[in-house]
Amino acid sequence: xxxxxxxxxxxSLMLISNMLILFVLxxxxxxxxxxxxxxxxxxxxxxxxxxxxxxxxxxxxxxAIVGSLYLSIGATFLATIIGVPVALFMxxxxxxxxxxLNFIRFLLDLIxxxxxxxxxxxxxxxxxxxxxxxxxxxxxxxxxxxILPIMIRACDEILKTSxxxxxxxxxxxxxxxTETSFRVVLMQSFSxxxxxxxxxxxxxxxxxxxxxxTAGYTDSIPTSLNEPAATLPLSIFFQLxxxxxxxxxxxxxxxxxxxxxxxxxxxxxxxxxxxxxKNRI
Amino acid sequence: xxxxxKIKVDKLNLYIGKQHILKDINIEIPENKLTVILGPSGxxxxxLLKCMNRLTDLYHDVKIDGSIIIxxxxxxxxxxxxxxxxxxxxxxxxxxxxxxxxxxNNVAYGLKISGRRNKKALDARVENYLKQVNLWDEVHDRxxxxxxxxxxxxxxxxCLARGLAxxxxxxxxxxxxxxxxxxxxxxxxxxFEELKQQYTIVMVTHILRQARRIADYVVFMxxxxxxxxxxxxxxxxxxxxxxxxxxxxxxFN
Numbered sequence: 001x002x003x004x005x006x007x008x009x010x011x012s013l014m015l016i017s018n019m020l021i022l023f024v025l026x027x028x029x030x031x032x033x034x035x036x037x038x039x040x041x042x043x044x045x046x047x048x049x050x051x052x053x054x055x056x057x058x059x060x061x062x063x064a065i066v067g068s069l070y071l072s073i074g075a076t077f078l079a080t081i082i083g084v085p086v087a088l089f090m091x092x093x094x095x096x097x098x099x100x101l102n103f104i105r106f107l108l109d110l111i112x113x114x115x116x117x118x119x120x121x122x123x124x125x126x127x128x129x130x131x132x133x134x135x136x137x138x139x140x141x142x143x144x145x146x147i148l149p150i151m152i153r154a155c156d157e158i159l160k161t162s163x164x165x166x167x168x169x170x171x172x173x174x175x176x177x178t179e180t181s182f183r184v185v186l187m188q189s190f191s192x193x194x195x196x197x198x199x200x201x202x203x204x205x206x207x208x209x210x211x212x213x214t215a216g217y218t219d220s221i222p223t224s225l226n227e228p229a230a231t232l233p234l235s236i237f238f239q240l241x242x243x244x245x246x247x248x249x250x251x252x253x254x255x256x257x258x259x260x261x262x263x264x265x266x267x268x269x270x271x272x273x274x275x276x277x278k279n280r281i
Numbered sequence: 282x283x284x285x286x287k288i289k290v291d292k293l294n295l296y297i298g299k300q301h302i303l304k305d306i307n308i309e310i311p312e313n314k315l316t317v318i319l320g321p322s323g324x325x326x327x328x329l330l331k332c333m334n335r336l337t338d339l340y341h342d343v344k345i346d347g348s349i350i351i352x353x354x355x356x357x358x359x360x361x362x363x364x365x366x367x368x369x370x371x372x373x374x375x376x377x378x379x380x381x382x383x384x385x386n387n388v389a390y391g392l393k394i395s396g397r398r399n400k401k402a403l404d405a406r407v408e409n410y411l412k413q414v415n416l417w418d419e420v421h422d423r424x425x426x427x428x429x430x431x432x433x434x435x436x437x438x439x440c441l442a443r444g445l446a447x448x449x450x451x452x453x454x455x456x457x458x459x460x461x462x463x464x465x466x467x468x469x470x471x472x473f474e475e476l477k478q479q480y481t482i483v484m485v486t487h488i489l490r491q492a493r494r495i496a497d498y499v500v501f502m503x504x505x506x507x508x509x510x511x512x513x514x515x516x517x518x519x520x521x522x523x524x525x526x527x528x529x530x531x532x533f534n
Binding site: 170171172173174175176179183188 | 331334336338339340341342343364365367368370371372374375376378380381382390391394395440443444447453
């Protein structure tokens with residue numbers, strides 16, 4: 001009898017928490033789409049802000065869309081080619097050194113928790129030191145640093161679940177640790193790694209504070225790494241701070257664009273990894 | 282007593298942390314015979330087996346002293362690269378771990394990483410080794426499918442094939458049939474009987490009946506020590522130590 005009550009109690013608890021999360025998510029999406037869709041039009045997607053855009057005149061946020069894509073794709077690419085090998089190194093080479101491994105994980109968890117504005121400030125100091133001005137390059141470097149711990153820890157959590165027996169099997173066949181890392185361990189966890197990369201991409205494209213000082217903001221579309229770049233989160237921020245209601249609605253429209261970009265990239269990479277997965281594992 | 286010793290383990294001690302796992306192990310394993318390391322669970326059989334191809338390198342806080350001599354080379358203290366040592370030995374683990382690639386590449390993997398890329402030669406070898414483990418008929422028309430789609434028994438035979446494909450001299454098997462159905466187990470056992478003409482096989486098991494069926498030579502371990510070792514016939518019919526007798530009568534099970 002008590003067991004039955006316990007079962008009912010916990011089941012309803014789980015149900016309620018699930019509902020609550022879905023409700024909050026739905027509420028966010030609803031409010032953004034409700035305000036945003038009315039302001040969303042073709043012009044917003046295809047044009048740069050014209051003079052007076054921030055007072056309600058014509059134009060769009062193409063500068064921020066392109067800037068955000070450049071910046072987050074660049075940073076995710078850099079973080080992937082640095083972060084994935086680090087995670088592999090931890091799980092293939094350091095698998096024996098449990099104390100060192102735990103220490104690295106602890107450090108990464110710590111810097112994961114550092115607010116992105118601190119990365120922005122750090123990036124700014126770095127820029128001054130290196131003599132780089134506010135630019136796409138500076139933004140990419142800062143965002144890379146910001147998402148790197150997320151990338152490494154997310155990949156690490158995936159690779160940790162790769163069975164030791166697989167490592168042993170591959171080594172027994174006479175492959176080196178490097179061959180084992182890239183051909184076996186990485187491939188075994190491929191779809192998980194894709195998810196980790198997506199997670200990092202989501203953080204990269206959604207963050208405003210780290211790019212505030214580093215990538216800056218501009219109404220033009222960057223044509224080189226040395227030019228400043230606008231980003232969607234900052235674009236939302238500036239539009240939302242406007243007193244003009246029309247411009248505020250455009251902020252919501254920009255949020256819709258941001259969400260849709262993340263959605264498209266998620267679906268695309270999931271589909272790709274699934275297709276790949278089917279032929280491998 | 283033994284004509285040709287392939288593997289000689291001399292005064293081997295292994296500690297994990299403060300735990301003394303293997304205690305003064307001295308054994309000789311004959312060439313081209315099937316040696317069974319027998320003993321109840323947790324007696325250190327698997328650890329001993331993994332010392333032989335240095336997979337113990339992967340474990341945390343392990344300390345080993347003593348020596349393991351294979352072909353006049355102490356593999357624990359040699360300057361030879363560990364990859365070269367491992368190439369001499371195929372490993373078959375308790376549960377199959379197919380590589381995350383298709384059936385063909387599972388067998389070809391070891392060959393490819395050692396630089397053999399000739400397509401025709403690879404095809405021939407893959408076919409040959411899949412035939413050797415009686416898997417060819419079941420998979421020849423779906424070589425490009427992922428290996429994980431095979432049944433566990435088929436996977437284990439595939440793992441044997443990929444191990445054989447790299448031309449080892451020794452096969453290390455760690456309870457290779459414990460996860461398998463009776464028919465797959467029998468296939469593996471029968472395969473071992475054939476393979477021992479060309480390979481030195483070391484097989485760990487806790488199944489007494491299996492040891493009786495296929496062993497040429499037996500090493501009996503208990504609590505990290507080797508209690509008795511000798512030719513299978515002698516071991517089963519005329520055990521010398523009391524603990525062996527007790528084990529054979531089923532006292533530990």
